[in-house]
Amino acid sequence: MRDIPVHQLRExxxxGLEIRRFVAGDIPDDDADTLGAHRDDHYIFFVIEEGTASLMIDFQELRFGASSLYYILPGQVxxxxxxxxxxxxxxxxxxxxIAPDYRNVFESQLVLQQPFALDxxxxxxxxxxxxxxxxxxxxxxxxxxxxQVVHSLVQSFVGIAACCFSGFDNLQFALSRPVQLAQEFKKLLINNIRQVKSPSAYASMLNVSETYLNEALKKVTGLSVSYWIQQEVLLEAKRLLYYSEMNVKEIAHALGYTDHTYFSRLFKKVEGTTPLLFRTHYRK
Incomplete structure (x- = not known):
């Protein structure tokens, strides 16, 4: 069976940003790649000004009307x-x-996130x-x-969105045990990634077996526990490269790697570039 494609923003x-506005008269892109089910490795936000739209998100149908705000998380189909x-x-x-405090708002919803009506x-x-x-x-x-200016504007918009969704809940959509477990795992991952990188350690913190945790993550996101641990490590590394003045060796040690050359090889293998080139590119 063909795997669900993952769209990567860097392509x-x-x-780190793509922004488009669609107005009445624009012709929607109806190619199969756009309409077909897929995941993204990034966040997507929609601000609907007029008209209506319908999306299927992780097997739930959602409808959007005028003056609404919505987001899709990385990994959601x-x-x-x-x-x-x-x-x-x-x-x-x-x-x-996306700052950690904002991510906590977006990723800690106990139900499938619902559109927010903007006044x-x-x-x-x-x-x-x-x-x-x-x-x-x-x-x-x-x-x-x-x-820096573009990213500051991004932070301002994301902050407004986080304020809208903070405490926003809709109990109509109860979550299954695998989804609840996946969300609890994400919270632990965000808070412990610098110290804990073992799938079995996270399973222990969640009082489940490593096998069950892996099955739950694969069912919900299509990806393994190890994958999400690696992604969170690299995300924290990219934040430190972008926001801090720490060198690569210091960042590797801060993330729990005693061998900074191993960390650099891991970063390049996954991201396709070295940590220093990543820093140079994002700060130029």
Missing amino acids: RAST HHRIRNEVGYGWFIAIDALL AIKMRQCTDLLCLMREKYQEDNPGPFYL
Whole structure:
């Protein structure tokens, strides 16, 4: 059976961001790759200004109307299921650019996240910010601090979104045990990744067997416990490379690796570039 494809943001954007606006009259892209079920390795946010749209997300159908905000988590399987068109904004953001406090809001929902209805003030704030973000993002001749400014605007938008979804719950959608376990695992992973990298250790903290935890993660995300541990390690490494002045050896030690050359090889194997080149690219 063909595996569910994973769309990688770095194949389409080199700045950790992709932003597009769709207005009435635009022709939707109906190719199979867009409509087919897939996962993303990044966050996707939608701000719907008008029209309607329907998505199937992890086997739940969700409908979006005007003045709504929604996000899709990395790893969630989704696809469009009707030909309705919701006009507004599409924003794809590298998880690197999502602060841990915001990630806790987005990833700790005890039910499948639901669209958030934006009032007139929040809608204006989102659209004004996204217009500025897109304008800056599309500059023909980016000057000094281009990426820093773009990423600051991204942080502002994500912060508004996190405020909207903080404490927002809908008990209509009860979660299965594997989904609950996957979410509990994600919380532990975020808080313990620098010290704990063993699948069996996380299984022990969750009071389940390593086999059951692995089965649950594969059922919910399609990927193993080891994969998510590795991704969280690399995400934390990228944050330290981007935000801190620590050298590669210091970052490796901070993440629990005594052999910094092993850490560098792991980073290059997964990311396709060295830690230093990653830092240079994102800070240019």
